[in-house]
Amino acid sequence: MRPTVHDIAAEAGVSLATVDRVLNARVGVRAETRERVQAAVTRLGYVRDVAAANLAKSRSYAIRFILPDGDNPFMHALKAHVLQVGDPATRLGGLERLAVSLDPVPSLDAVALAAALDRAGEQRPAGIAVVAVDAPEVEAAIGRLTARGIPVATLVSDLPASGRRHFAGIDNIAAGRTAGGLMRRFLSGRSGPVAVIAGSLTLRDHRERLSGFADVLAQGAQALNLLPVLEGGDDPVRVEALAGRLIAEVPDLAGIYSLGAGDQGLIRALSAAPERRPQAVLLHELSPHTRQALEAGLVDAVLAQDPGHIARSAVRVLRAFADGTSFDPAQERIRIDIFLKDNLPPG
Amino acid sequence: MRPTVHDIAAEAGVSLATVDRVLNARVGVRAETRERVQAAVTRLGYVRDVAAANLAKSRSYAIRFILPDGDNPFMHALKAHVLQVGDPATRLGGLERLAVSLDPVPSLDAVALAAALDRAGEQRPAGIAVVAVDAPEVEAAIGRLTARGIPVATLVSDLPASGRRHFAGIDNIAAGRTAGGLMRRFLSGRSGPVAVIAGSLTLRDHRERLSGFADVLAQGAQALNLLPVLEGGDDPVRVEALAGRLIAEVPDLAGIYSLGAGDQGLIRALSAAPERRPQAVLLHELSPHTRQALEAGLVDAVLAQDPGHIARSAVRVLRAFADGTSFDPAQERIRIDIFLKDNLPPG
DNA sequence: CAGATTTTGATTTACGTATCTCAGAATCTG
DNA sequence: CAGATTCTGAGATACGTAAATCAAAATCTG
Numbered sequence: 001m002r003p004t005v006h007d008i009a010a011e012a013g014v015s016l017a018t019v020d021r022v023l024n025a026r027v028g029v030r031a032e033t034r035e036r037v038q039a040a041v042t043r044l045g046y047v048r049d050v051a052a053a054n055l056a057k058s059r060s061y062a063i064r065f066i067l068p069d070g071d072n073p074f075m076h077a078l079k080a081h082v083l084q085v086g087d088p089a090t091r092l093g094g095l096e097r098l099a100v101s102l103d104p105v106p107s108l109d110a111v112a113l114a115a116a117l118d119r120a121g122e123q124r125p126a127g128i129a130v131v132a133v134d135a136p137e138v139e140a141a142i143g144r145l146t147a148r149g150i151p152v153a154t155l156v157s158d159l160p161a162s163g164r165r166h167f168a169g170i171d172n173i174a175a176g177r178t179a180g181g182l183m184r185r186f187l188s189g190r191s192g193p194v195a196v197i198a199g200s201l202t203l204r205d206h207r208e209r210l211s212g213f214a215d216v217l218a219q220g221a222q223a224l225n226l227l228p229v230l231e232g233g234d235d236p237v238r239v240e241a242l243a244g245r246l247i248a249e250v251p252d253l254a255g256i257y258s259l260g261a262g263d264q265g266l267i268r269a270l271s272a273a274p275e276r277r278p279q280a281v282l283l284h285e286l287s288p289h290t291r292q293a294l295e296a297g298l299v300d301a302v303l304a305q306d307p308g309h310i311a312r313s314a315v316r317v318l319r320a321f322a323d324g325t326s327f328d329p330a331q332e333r334i335r336i337d338i339f340l341k342d343n344l345p346p347g
Numbered sequence: 348m349r350p351t352v353h354d355i356a357a358e359a360g361v362s363l364a365t366v367d368r369v370l371n372a373r374v375g376v377r378a379e380t381r382e383r384v385q386a387a388v389t390r391l392g393y394v395r396d397v398a399a400a401n402l403a404k405s406r407s408y409a410i411r412f413i414l415p416d417g418d419n420p421f422m423h424a425l426k427a428h429v430l431q432v433g434d435p436a437t438r439l440g441g442l443e444r445l446a447v448s449l450d451p452v453p454s455l456d457a458v459a460l461a462a463a464l465d466r467a468g469e470q471r472p473a474g475i476a477v478v479a480v481d482a483p484e485v486e487a488a489i490g491r492l493t494a495r496g497i498p499v500a501t502l503v504s505d506l507p508a509s510g511r512r513h514f515a516g517i518d519n520i521a522a523g524r525t526a527g528g529l530m531r532r533f534l535s536g537r538s539g540p541v542a543v544i545a546g547s548l549t550l551r552d553h554r555e556r557l558s559g560f561a562d563v564l565a566q567g568a569q570a571l572n573l574l575p576v577l578e579g580g581d582d583p584v585r586v587e588a589l590a591g592r593l594i595a596e597v598p599d600l601a602g603i604y605s606l607g608a609g610d611q612g613l614i615r616a617l618s619a620a621p622e623r624r625p626q627a628v629l630l631h632e633l634s635p636h637t638r639q640a641l642e643a644g645l646v647d648a649v650l651a652q653d654p655g656h657i658a659r660s661a662v663r664v665l666r667a668f669a670d671g672t673s674f675d676p677a678q679e680r681i682r683i684d685i686f687l688k689d690n691l692p693p694g
Numbered sequence: 695c696a697g698a699t700t701t702t703g704a705t706t707t708a709c710g711t712a713t714c715t716c717a718g719a720a721t722c723t724g
Numbered sequence: 725c726a727g728a729t730t731c732t733g734a735g736a737t738a739c740g741t742a743a744a745t746c747a748a749a750a751t752c753t754g
Contacts, residue, residue: 002435004710015733020712028731030721047435050442051398052710055739088349088394090675091663095397095442177689185647186532188626216689279535300532308677316438328437330655336690342524342563343683351740362703367742375701377751399740402709 003044012040023048051095060097061319062125065311066116067155068107072234072261073287074307075107075131078155081311098315110135117141127151127318129168132159134204151321153314156305157205165321168314170305170336172205176212176259178336179282182301183255184216186280187224192254195227195246199234199260209259209284224254232262240265247276255280267293274298286339294341304337350391359387370395398442407444408666409472412658413463414502415454419581419608420634421654422454422478425502428658445662457482464488474498474665476515479506481551498668500661503652504552512668515661517652517683519552523559523606525683526629529648530602531563533627534571539601542574542593542625546581546607556606556631571601579609587612594623602627614640621645633686641688651684 003011009019014037021029022037029037040046065082068075079102085092086100105116113130114137120128121144128145132138132154142162145152153166160167183194194217198206210229217224230246232239239262247253247269255278258266263283267290270277281299283290293299313332320327339345350358356366361384368376369384376384387393412429415422426449432439433447452463460477461484467475468491475492479485479501489499489509500513507514530541541564545553557576564571577593579586586609594600594616602625605613610630614637617624628646630637640646660679667674686692 002710005712006710016711017713017734018732021732024712030731033731049402049710050438051444052402052739053712055396055399055402055709055741056711056713058712058739084675091397091667091672097398174689178687181687181689185627186535188533189536212689280532308675312678320438325438328431328655330692330694331659333692335684335692337682338685338687338690340525340528340685342521342528342559343685345677345680345682347677349740352742353740364704364743365702368702371742373743377701380701396740399709400742402711402739403741403743405709405742 002049003046004049005046007044008037008040008046011044012037054097060099061127061322062099062101062123063127063129063315063318064101064103064120064123064125065155065314066103066105066113066120066128066130068131069104070107072107073289074156074261074285077287078307078311081308084308085311085315092312092315096315096319098319100315108133110137114138114141117145121145121148121150125150126322127153129153129155129314129318131155132157132162132164134159134202138162151318153318155310155314157203159204166314166317166332168310168317168332168334169205170334172208173212175284175303175336176209176214177216178212178338179209179257179259179303180213180216182282182338183213183257183280184220184224186300187254190254190279191222191224192252192278193225193227193250194255194257195230195250195253197230197232197239197242197256197258197260197266199262200231201229203260206260213257213259232260232265234261236262236265236268238262238265240268243269244272247273247278251276253278256282258283261285263287263293264289267298270298271296286344291344294339294344297341300340302339304339305334306337310334349396350393351396352393354391355384355387355393358391359384401444407446408474408669409446409448409470410474410476410662410665411448411450411467411470411472412502412661413450413452413460413467413475413477415478416451417454419454420636421503421608421632424634425654425658428655431655432658432662439659439662443662443666445666447662455480457484461485461488464492468492468495468497472497473669474500476500476502476661476665478502479504479509479511481506481549485509498665500665502657502661504550506551513661513664513679515657515664515679515681516552517681519555520559522631522650522683523556523561524563525559525685526556526604526606526650527560527563529629529685530560530604530627531567531571533647534601537601537626538569538571539599539625540572540574540597541602541604542577542597542600544577544579544586544589544603544605544607544613546609547578548576550607553607560604560606579607579612581608583609583612583615585609585612587615590616591619594620594625598623600625603629605630607631610634610640611636614645617645618643633691638691641686641691644688647687649686651686652681653684657681 005019009016022034103116106112110133113133139162142152142164146163151165153168154164156169158167201207230242232242243266282301284303286304290302317327352366356363369381450463453459457480460480486509489511492499493510498512500515501511503516505514548554577589579589590613629648631650633651637649
């Protein structure tokens, strides 16, 4: 059997109260006594039963997610996973005393986001997870939370200078480089111009993906020629117009890399003129539309990050910060997934 | 506050004892009373506090992992992750009352494996996780465990006919198809023979990968010519000899797919004659050697399954079976990871 | 309707830890 | 050495659930 606090008390020859004072770092214990207890702890290999401790404390972890509104399918999926993690009927929700709440904010509105962060902080939650927008107001709001001791994790889009404690998302420069590596190999041998469609270059993650991608395309023996970046505002309608013109006007187009959202528009443009489809088409994030396009051969590969993993990871990490415990960085690393038609997860 | 059993009792107008009888499906409750209690449960949205329940039951989950000995780097990594999951100082180990033990068995020895399974079953563990060998003895042993009500999960290599409750590993046919898709695209335009190096075709996962790969290569406009499969017994020395001869004797070799282990030998052979390296080299599993080869450009892509995920997933799933609760299939799905030089996880 | 049987209530103890109180012991201060 | 101060001990209570006992009530059987 695992040793309990009672065993520690007996082993150290002190009372339960003293063991408690040492274990919970309370004042009023002589240094010598403290050491006796700690020696007993290591000798017996005691580890606190976290479940019992939380029961006794009737502690619960309030975690607030602040996510953008709107019709972005990835954000929708993320939202669904957050709700699922917080569901007390699930393992995480039930066993770990979570109280997850979800605050929607208008997409890409820095002022509203900063206000939502301040409001969320008022409730003194155990942690806050937020999809950051790259703006000084947001940076300052996160800084205020951190200063008040509330751990903040950024999701998907990072803001390293804000003082956030953790980022749950992919390395977007590496994602861009990965897209570049795939593009080079998928076009091995041949040359021709390559187009990039972004949402907006004011978005940090889009800028980063672009820089990684451009980097790799410029390297190596035969350099691929990158066309000027098109910005579609993550809007399917605008993306469709841009992609349609692109395909019509650049006859020898070798590849397209869509690094933002609005891919439904790109897919429509591609299926409207299948005979002019470039040799390699890459885009980001799995959704019903992108899955279908991959299966139909309209798209060659999809880069993705797992929204379920992001939601679970953010909760685990914020909990660990709240408790002052550690976590496994390898488990919390969000992978850059590459999906081809053949390794698509079911569903 | 979340409702407790006391609230249920008050709401239903019955005693605590009766609530307990209903919740834990004990006998001696009239159908009508049972329904009153269940109505109160749904009305108040009661969910059992699993942590408190486990504390009261002083339940702990003994989970045995049966893993092959030997110098396979993937199995080493898997072993390390299993030990980490079982460590009571970690979240999973601490919060979830796990008692994980690890039984090593000689690699590829069906008789020893069957004996180990029987021995593990004697202790009546909450669950058993095993890397299956495709043999009737093993199938029978797993069947006996299942018959005794002990849930078994196969890891990495499956044995569907055995009656195992769960498989934690990748779909190897899909992995082979994925490799085929990458090979086709990496060789786009050009033709030439493609070689496959397997460990042994008596291994189910190797056979499956081969069949998926061959399938994809045969499809499509320009068929790639598959050379007869080489079997290297997962042994670096033998693989090196095979690969060396292959590179020397097939001048127009377009690609190599190594679907088993022993890749250190392949990498040595490739670096010995870098000028004759085929255009596309694919292999399985990340290890210090394969990482380095990817970074050096000797290998183009690595297909992988995350051993940490496999270990954690097996524990979660076996726990759920032991409790009769459900789990999230999407979370437990082991992905076919594709790593290029650019999306390699650090470390 | 008496007696047997089934169902229900009331109460207690336990799980491992946290937190509090109050008294007593040990140590320090002047 | 008295008095103040700091440490320590013993005990109680709580967290939410499980599991048991025993008595009382309700229902069924013949």
